[in-house]
Amino acid sequence: MTCRDLVSMLPILIPAYAGVALMAVVAFLRSARLAFWFTVIALAASFAAVFVSAAYAPRTVSHMIRVDAYSLFFDAVILAASLLVTLLCGDYLRSHEKRSEAFYVLLLFAVTGMLVIASSAHFLTFFLGLETLSASLYGLIGYTRRQSVSLEAAIKYLVLAAASSAFLLFGIALIYADAGTMGFSGLMLMAHKGMLTTVSAFGLAMLVVGVGFKLAWVPFHMWSPDVYQGAPAPVTALIASGSKGAVFALLLRLVAAGGLQNNRHSFIALAVLATATMFVGNLLALNQTNVKRLLAYSSIAQMGYLLIPVLANGAMGVPSAAFYLISYMAAAIAAFGVISVCSARRESGDMEQLSDYTGLAASKPALAAVFALALLSLTGLPLTAGFFAKFYIFTAAAERGLWWLLIVGVVNTGMSAFYYLRVVFALYSHRDTRVSGFERSGNLETPELTPSTALTPMISLSACAAVVVFLGLYPAPLIRLAEAAARALNF
Amino acid sequence: MILTLLILIPMIGGLLALAAARWSALASRWVALLAALVNLGITLALWAKFPTSLGVGKTFVEVNVPWVPRFGISYHLALDGLSLLLVLLTTLLTVVSVACSWREITERVGQFHLALLTLSAAILGTFLAFDLLLFFFFWEAMLVPMYFLIAIWGHENRRYAAIKFFLFTFFGGLFVLLGVIGLYVYNGHGTFDYIVLRGTMLPARAGMLMMLGLLTGFAVKLPVVPFHTWLPDAHTEASTAGSVMLAGLLLKTGAYGMLRFAIPLFPLASSTIAPVMMALGAAGILYGAILSYAQRDLKRMVAYTSVSHMGFVLLGIYAGTPLALQGAVLSIICHGLATGALFVIAGLIQERTRTRELAKLGGLWAVTPKLGGFTLFFALAALGLPGLGNFTGEFLVLLGAFPVNPIIASIAALGLIASVIYALWLVQKTVFGSNENQWTLPDLSGREVAVLGVLAALLLWLGLYPQPVFDTARDAIVAAQRPVDVQSDTEVGK
Numbered sequence: 006m007t008c009r010d011l012v013s014m015l016p017i018l019i020p021a022y023a024g025v026a027l028m029a030v031v032a033f034l035r036s037a038r039l040a041f042w043f044t045v046i047a048l049a050a051s052f053a054a055v056f057v058s059a060a061y062a063p064r065t066v067s068h069m070i071r072v073d074a075y076s077l078f079f080d081a082v083i084l085a086a087s088l089l090v091t092l093l094c095g096d097y098l099r100s101h102e103k104r105s106e107a108f109y110v111l112l113l114f115a116v117t118g119m120l121v122i123a124s125s126a127h128f129l130t131f132f133l134g135l136e137t138l139s140a141s142l143y144g145l146i147g148y149t150r151r152q153s154v155s156l157e158a159a160i161k162y163l164v165l166a167a168a169s170s171a172f173l174l175f176g177i178a179l180i181y182a183d184a185g186t187m188g189f190s191g192l193m194l195m196a197h198k199g200m201l202t203t204v205s206a207f208g209l210a211m212l213v214v215g216v217g218f219k220l221a222w223v224p225f226h227m228w229s230p231d232v233y234q235g236a237p238a239p240v241t242a243l244i245a246s247g248s249k250g251a252v253f254a255l256l257l258r259l260v261a262a263g264g265l266q267n268n269r270h271s272f273i274a275l276a277v278l279a280t281a282t283m284f285v286g287n288l289l290a291l292n293q294t295n296v297k298r299l300l301a302y303s304s305i306a307q308m309g310y311l312l313i314p315v316l317a318n319g320a321m322g323v324p325s326a327a328f329y330l331i332s333y334m335a336a337a338i339a340a341f342g343v344i345s346v347c348s349a350r351r352e353s354g355d356m357e358q359l360s361d362y363t364g365l366a367a368s369k370p371a372l373a374a375v376f377a378l379a380l381l382s383l384t385g386l387p388l389t390a391g392f393f394a395k396f397y398i399f400t401a402a403a404e405r406g407l408w409w410l411l412i413v414g415v416v417n418t419g420m421s422a423f424y425y426l427r428v429v430f431a432l433y434s435h436r437d438t439r440v441s442g443f444e445r446s447g448n449l450e451t452p453e454l455t456p457s458t459a460l461t462p463m464i465s466l467s468a469c470a471a472v473v474v475f476l477g478l479y480p481a482p483l484i485r486l487a488e489a490a491a492r493a494l495n496f
Numbered sequence: 497m498i499l500t501l502l503i504l505i506p507m508i509g510g511l512l513a514l515a516a517a518r519w520s521a522l523a524s525r526w527v528a529l530l531a532a533l534v535n536l537g538i539t540l541a542l543w544a545k546f547p548t549s550l551g552v553g554k555t556f557v558e559v560n561v562p563w564v565p566r567f568g569i570s571y572h573l574a575l576d577g578l579s580l581l582l583v584l585l586t587t588l589l590t591v592v593s594v595a596c597s598w599r600e601i602t603e604r605v606g607q608f609h610l611a612l613l614t615l616s617a618a619i620l621g622t623f624l625a626f627d628l629l630l631f632f633f634f635w636e637a638m639l640v641p642m643y644f645l646i647a648i649w650g651h652e653n654r655r656y657a658a659i660k661f662f663l664f665t666f667f668g669g670l671f672v673l674l675g676v677i678g679l680y681v682y683n684g685h686g687t688f689d690y691i692v693l694r695g696t697m698l699p700a701r702a703g704m705l706m707m708l709g710l711l712t713g714f715a716v717k718l719p720v721v722p723f724h725t726w727l728p729d730a731h732t733e734a735s736t737a738g739s740v741m742l743a744g745l746l747l748k749t750g751a752y753g754m755l756r757f758a759i760p761l762f763p764l765a766s767s768t769i770a771p772v773m774m775a776l777g778a779a780g781i782l783y784g785a786i787l788s789y790a791q792r793d794l795k796r797m798v799a800y801t802s803v804s805h806m807g808f809v810l811l812g813i814y815a816g817t818p819l820a821l822q823g824a825v826l827s828i829i830c831h832g833l834a835t836g837a838l839f840v841i842a843g844l845i846q847e848r849t850r851t852r853e854l855a856k857l858g859g860l861w862a863v864t865p866k867l868g869g870f871t872l873f874f875a876l877a878a879l880g881l882p883g884l885g886n887f888t889g890e891f892l893v894l895l896g897a898f899p900v901n902p903i904i905a906s907i908a909a910l911g912l913i914a915s916v917i918y919a920l921w922l923v924q925k926t927v928f929g930s931n932e933n934q935w936t937l938p939d940l941s942g943r944e945v946a947v948l949g950v951l952a953a954l955l956l957w958l959g960l961y962p963q964p965v966f967d968t969a970r971d972a973i974v975a976a977q978r979p980v981d982v983q984s985d986t987e988v989g990k
Binding site: 388422480 | 644673
């Protein structure tokens, strides 16, 4: 391990050591404000370090970590997303949890885990990163410990994540038993020579189960709505954006390495997963009255759309997936960010019923506009990032002649418009004329809308909205970046 | 640059109107009106400069800059005769919409004008785009402001109507997207540019499927009869301005899509399917007319007349003879004016009486003679009275369609009789008869007379002297003609 290796790993090392340092500091000086700004600065520094490392890429650090344009691209994306989420946290935690220093320590470790996953070139690093992420998330999800939903969500996540890790480990073991290597490049070599046997295929299938749990593909999606609902809103934003982004980045790398979709059986398996994920996610979202659950099902469906470019592969596969992922992450952070801001001043739980959001536009036009923008982007309407994202992945599928997959995607996009618009309609209707038929499970008395007015969450929300609108108007730069990143995968 | 301005002015005007609403609602209205008038002025100036003979396949003004080079998507706007006529209609009806909402809209005035003017910008973009993806971009961008216009400022059942409108047209739009992506993948030039794509040859079966994709989206918007069920709800529940924009312009984007894209890009597939579309057109004429007669709600009744009139447009477009196409274009414009005016009248009546139910109306002529006069005038225009624009358009459609398919044309001609019934019924139920409900209403104000008067004058002019429209449209619609008629004088469609 040389000095250059260390410099090239700076984006991962900074949050890791920042987490340790913060742990030491808060032992003596308990200050949530200090911890918050420390985390913000650490993440910003790490983001800046991505550009420093770029000078040393491509490079493989001791077979374990791959630093190339692809991993740096996703490092930057994950760090940006985490930074935006962190900005949401400060104000939210101030009213929900007195002692929030440890939250930031866990957050930094979670980010470290995501970065390790995105940069891993070896199953061992992948597993390490995933466990670091999961372990931190248990704490983060249950952090508002006085609320039983939060604790329930944490336990649920703990049990299911542990189970999925077991699958993952077993899968890795089987692959190792067959291929004799745990490095992705070695695996790719074996796959191309056609030397992988059924044992490896079985291992890969278990790997897909493990990854599927994290990305909440159907039928491994059961945890998702409960955890999304129970976790504090900023943590939900992190799970929906950074955590999914990191695992997806790894999946794309693995798929590019193993040529998963070139094999007939694995193609069919992934195609079935994709179709089921899209349909189940969208259908279950249709009648949700809880906004957090609705967004949970929607993000299940979004992960289904993301399988379209994976199946398509080809020249457009990886870049279109990267583009879609980024536009999805921006919209998800914006959506959960609005929920977080609306809930920041509430003593009891998050503001999550659809009826609570009725008439938000009248009292808080800017917040409602950001929420509506995020939802329209998730639908895929023009002037938002979602439009080009959908167009990009559909074109990727069409280019490979996967018309049936395209039609599944199109039908699902049409369906999804229904529930996204329901929320938009609620935002813009009058407070007194409740959305008929959908407020049944809502509180009978109208809770006062008291969204936070703190500055930091507003910065985060404006940044997300800006990204969504910019990509909706001028996607060319990000397309170029994504294509450059994808080229690095052909190592 | 001038075309970009046409799209930017309403958008900026909308934002300014939103900002102005903080001071006063009146300021917001004036800002919006001003923006709409400036746009109308620009288009009139463009028309004044438009050459009498542009040449087939030529454009008058053009702007073309790369937008997403990776996919060969460019920001390509161009103006030819067809675009110009529809842009004129758009800018005119935008002014009408702003003017007719002057008193009706009292809540969220700023947001209303923002939505209205953004919608206008998106529609203008749709009529000007010469890049298929740019076209689709504007096509989908129309949905959101229209959705809000129905959902926020609509009537009783607005939520249902807004979501129904959105889902129908959004699904239709996705089929357009499928067709557009198909064209991109198959054309081999790696471009979405209309001019390039117009000259490419496609495999017959793939071409047919793509054409059907585009056509599905356009048919939902037009609407063609089995896809029309969103229309009565949306038109009825929208506010007056929303109905005017919907009937006057949004439906026209469907017709425009067929004239501009579905037929010229796929001439062979289109001529294969033409008899079916003509039959659907004739069916729509009769079906819309009969259902219109059966309605009890004034706006719903006018909405169904739209289905009938759009049947004529569809018939004309797919008959494909020069006469029929000219008739279709003229019908598009006259329907925009006449039906727009009828919706304005319905809005005025509702504003005064708080009801749209035909049973509760009647005898309005006695108390509001000006309103009654205008109602009679536009109802006569809708039934196709010679001397008014609609007659000329529909007559030309029938004349042009007859040599292509005499049976369908003859059946469609029955629609003229049916339209007499519904139009007279409309007048009978609203303005004639005895004033049983003792309505005492204020008559039209100067602003209202001005709005309706302009529309009436235009209809009269188009009925008596439609030649300027024919001259402007002539070269642009050659591309939409049937292949057999085209071979002699042009290479388009090869």
